[in-house]
Every structure is written in structure tokens, then in C-alpha cells.
Amino acid sequence: EVQLVESGGGLVQPGGSLRLSCAASGFTFSTSWMHWVRQAPGKGLMWVSRINSDESTTTYADSVKGRFTISRDNAKNTLYLQMNSLRAEDTAVYYCARVGLAGTAFDIWGQGTMVTVSS
Amino acid sequence: QSALTQPASVSGSPGQSITISCTGTSRDVGSYNLVSWYQQHPGKAPKLMIYEVTKRPSGVSYRFSGSKSGNTASLTISGLQAEDEADYYCCSYADSNTPWVFGGGTKLTVL
Numbered sequence: 548e549v550q551l552v553e554s555g556g557g558l559v560q561p562g563g564s565l566r567l568s569c570a571a572s573g574f575t576f577s578t579s580w581m582h583w584v585r586q587a588p589g590k591g592l593m594w595v596s597r598i599n600s601d602e603s604t605t606t607y608a609d610s611v612k613g614r615f616t617i618s619r620d621n622a623k624n625t626l627y628l629q630m631n632s633l634r635a636e637d638t639a640v641y642y643c644a645r646v647g648l649a650g651t652a653f654d655i656w657g658q659g660t661m662v663t664v665s666s
Numbered sequence: 667q668s669a670l671t672q673p674a675s676v677s678g679s680p681g682q683s684i685t686i687s688c689t690g691t692s693r694d695v696g697s698y699n700l701v702s703w704y705q706q707h708p709g710k711a712p713k714l715m716i717y718e719v720t721k722r723p724s725g726v727s728y729r730f731s732g733s734k735s736g737n738t739a740s741l742t743i744s745g746l747q748a749e750d751e752a753d754y755y756c757c758s759y760a761d762s763n764t765p766w767v768f769g770g771g772t773k774l775t776v777l
Contacts, residue, residue, distance in 0.1 A: 582766070591669065591771040592704070592712065592755050594764070606765060642711060652702035652717035653757070653766075659711055
């Protein structure tokens with residue numbers, strides 16, 4: 548079964564850090580471009596970051612640049628998002644997703660993990 | 667990159683057809699045939715419904731179709747069914763710095 552399972556979300560104080568994980572199974576993770584997309588409560592989807600298969604290319608949304616770091620471990624079929632200097636506006640459900648179909652769309656999504664930044 | 671523009675809500679009766687628009691710019695929707703649409707039920711992950719403007723992934727109903735003209739893409743759902751009630755998001759490739767931009771979402775109500 549094709550699957551992405553996120554973990555690592557929780558409650559963190561402003562200025563704190565959190566690392567999200569996304570375990571992949573059922574498809575060839577090591578050759579896939581992987582992404583993080585977030586959704587603030589009651590709001591729409593926002594692309595956050597992407598990484599290519601060998602980690603040579605990473606890209607970030609302006610709102611998280613310099614604070615978030617995307618990485619992957621192809622031996623463990625796992626994607627990560629290290630989030631530092633967290634702000635209240637980072638509060639959201641974080642989804643990991645694959646861009647497949649020859650790089651044309653987000654075809655596999657995880658169930659999401661909630662991150663709440665609050666004192 | 668600003669979000670793509672979608673109507674906040676649309677509604678229709680069972681059996682009817684509805685269309686959701688998605689307006690971008692010449693830097694995203696207008697430049698690439700990489701528009702996709704996602705369905706999201708409450709508390710669930712998004713599901714891909716349309717990709718490359720008009721293509722349907724395996725398993726998606728023929729009642730869902732997509733199109734594009736200039737900077738505006740559209741999703742049409744024909745023969746509305748109760749289970750189609752959900753939020754719908756468009757998405758387009760933009761550029762290498764901010765590769766993917768989403769619309770604000772449209773809530774579809776089946777009356």
C-alpha cells in the first residue's frame with residue numbers, strides 16, 4: 548500500500564524547535580521529489596518546502612526560509628522537517644506529499660501532523 | 667508568489683453541474699499546463715482529482731473535468747452527488763523559487 552505517515556507534531560512555545568518525520572512505503576521513495584505543505588486552522592493549503600532525490604536541491608517558502616530545514620534519509624525511506632524559531636503563525640497541520648506523475652502534481656499525501664505554537 | 671484566486675463557496679443541487687474557477691497570473695497558471703485540483707473532506711488529507719489541467723488520475727470519477735483559458739483554470743463537476751461536498755483547491759507550478767502555489771480553496775455545498 549502506498550503510504551506516507553507523518554509524526555513529531557505537538558505543542559511548542561514561540562521560539563522553540565520541532566522536528567517532523569514522514570515515513571514512506573509502497574513506492575520508490577529514493578527517486579521521488581518530496582514536499583511539505585501546511586494548512587493553518589480553517590485556512591487553505593500553503594507549500595512550505597521541497598527536496599530532490601539526492602538532497603542536492605532544497606527550496607523553501609519565503610515565510611520559513613532560514614528557520615526550517617528539509618532533509619531525507621533514503622535508507623530509512625523517511626523525510627524530515629526541522630523547524631526552528633517557531634512563531635504563532637507556523638501553527639498548522641503539516642502534510643508531507645510526493646510530487647509524482649512525472650513531476651506534475653501532488654499525488655500522494657500523508658494524513659498530516661498538527662503543530663501548535665503557543666505559550 | 668500570491669495565492670491563486672478561487673471563489674470562497676459554490677453550491678448546487680444533486681444532479682446539477684458546477685464550475686469552480688482559479689485565477690492566477692502569466693507567471694503561473696498562464697505559463698504552465700501544470701494546474702492540479704484537490705478535494706479535501708473535513709479532517710482529511712487532500713486528494714488529487716485533476717492534474718496537467720485536464721487529466722484524471724486512475725480511480726477519479728469521469729464527472730470531474732478540468733480546463734484552462736489564459737490565466738484562469740476551471741474545475742467542473744457534473745452530476746453532483748452528496749459525497750462531492752468538500753473543499754476544493756487548485757494548484758499551479760510557478761517558478762523555481764516558489765515552485766507550487768495553491769488557491770485559497772472553495773467550499774462546495776450540495777444542497
